[in-house]
Structure formats: C-alpha cells, structure tokens
Amino acid sequence: MTESWDTIADWYAELVRSGSALHDFSRDSLLGYLPELLRGQRVLDLGCGEGIIARAVAARGATVWGIDPSPRMIEHARSAEKSQPTGAVFSVDDGCTLATVATASVEWVTAGLSLNNVPDLDAALAAVHRVLNPRGALIFTVPHPCFEAPHATWAQAGDGTMRRVVGDYLTEGFWRSSNPNGARRAGNQHRKLSTYITTLMRNGFKIAAVDEPTPDPRVVAAQPQRSGLPPFMLFDVRRA
Ligand SMILES: C[S@@+](CC[C@H](N)C(=O)[O-])C[C@H]1O[C@@H](n2cnc3c(N)ncnc32)[C@H](O)[C@@H]1O
Secondary structure (H helix, E strand, O other), X not given: OOOOOOOOHHHHHHXXXXXXXXXXXXXXXXXXXXXXXXXXXXXXXXXXXXXXXXXXXXXXXXXXXXXXXXXXXXXXXXXXXXXXXXXXXXXXXXXXXXXXXXXXXXXXXXEEOOOOOOOOHHHHHHHHHXXXXXXXXXXXXXXXXXXXXXXXXXXXXXXXXXXXXXXXXXXXXXXXXXXXXXXXHHOEEEOOHHHHHHHHHHOOEEEEEEEOOXXXXXHHHHOHHHOOOOOXXXXXXXXX
C-alpha cells in the first residue's frame, strides 16, 4: 500500500499523543518563538495534523484556526478539541492555496514540520503572505534539510559512536522513506537550505531569526544518537 498522510493519520495521532519526545520538542521549539500571552492574536496553524501545536497556541489565549489537507487528521484534531476544548477550529484545506482563510486575517502563521510536505513552496509562501496582516509573522520548523536529507541513515563509527550518514543532499524533490515506522513513509519534499531562504525572500519575507535547536534531554534519552545534531531547523520570518 502506498501511504499518504491520510492513511497514516491514525498512527501519527497515536504517536504524538503517546508523548513522542521528538514531537514535544518540535512543538516546544516553535512555541519558544511565540509570545507567552497571545490574547487578541489570531493564529493560523498550517499543516496542523492532529492539532498538537494549535492546541498549545490556543492555550496561550489566541484565536486559532488549524488547516490540513488530510480529512482524517482533521477528524483527530476535532475530536481532541471536543474532549478538551481550547477554542481552536479545524478545517480541511491545502497549504498551497489556503482557500478557506481570508486575506490579511491573522497576525501569526505557525507551521510545524509541514512546509516540508507542500509540493509547491512558492505557492504556500505566497498564500501565507496573503493571509498575514502587514506586520504578521510566520514561524515554522522543518526536518533539518542537511541532516534529514533523503534516505539519511545511522552508522556506527570506529569508536563505537553513531554517526549520521547523508547521501544525496543536492537532489530536491519528493521522496519516500522505506522505514515502516517513520512518518516520512507518507513522503516528504526535500529542499536545500538555500531553497528555503531564497523562496522566503522571493515571496516577500525577511528573516528575523534562524535556529537549529539543540535536542533537549527528552530527545537525547529517547534517541541518544541525536545528541550532537539538530533534528529541526526553525525560521522566524516577517512579512516584509
Ligand atoms: C509531520 S506532520 C506535522 C503535523 C503537526 N504540525 C505536528 O507538529 O504534529 C505533517 C503534516 O503536514 C500536512 N500536509 C501535507 N501536505 C500539506 C499541504 N499541501 N498543506 C498543508 N499541510 C500539508 C500533513 O497532512 C501532516 O498533517
């Protein structure tokens, strides 16, 4: 069976809700770039999945919309919202168009590990630019383009430590992991770091901060081999 985000949505929701260290770390890294208090602020969470980031942002007082093209992910997000209401509203939509989101309607867009799934980054960033108000910001994470390049693996070095082995960083495009327990079996769009930066600039964003968060103790306890490498890259960009 060829997997998609919709076919792995039940597995992904369970993974995130079981307390995945990497997903909690990804959420917390992104939250670290948002104000503690967001009352009166409107936030769009692009590629919200089962809602881990949208719920946390809503808990800070923001009015939150979460969109995702996977109907099953949105079902999971709505059911979590029903059992523990935060006020977040979820809809099926494509990050490349954001057809359900009005122009200049939000102060913030968050996108946790989702822009590496959109097939057309230019279209998605143009759509984000359209829905942000003139002083709005986009905060997003992607798997680190250098260390999470297609088919990167782990190998034991001569001193017994585990090292990341990266093969073809330079070839961009869609690829699918053969790991039956990995999220990227649903596919992933590999882009070079320079592509992220130039596409942001081309679509009217200026970079306020770039981060490569150091794995926190939860991640290192779960996956010790990750201790010296940033699993994600984080961008804090403003509408120019
Ligand atoms: C790794 S999950 C991240 C979900 C959530 N943000 C989180 O942190 O758990 C990637 C998400 O990107 C979504 N996605 C795939 N294609 C997309 C698109 N064209 N526009 C927006 N989201 C997309 C998937 O459906 C999936 O929910």
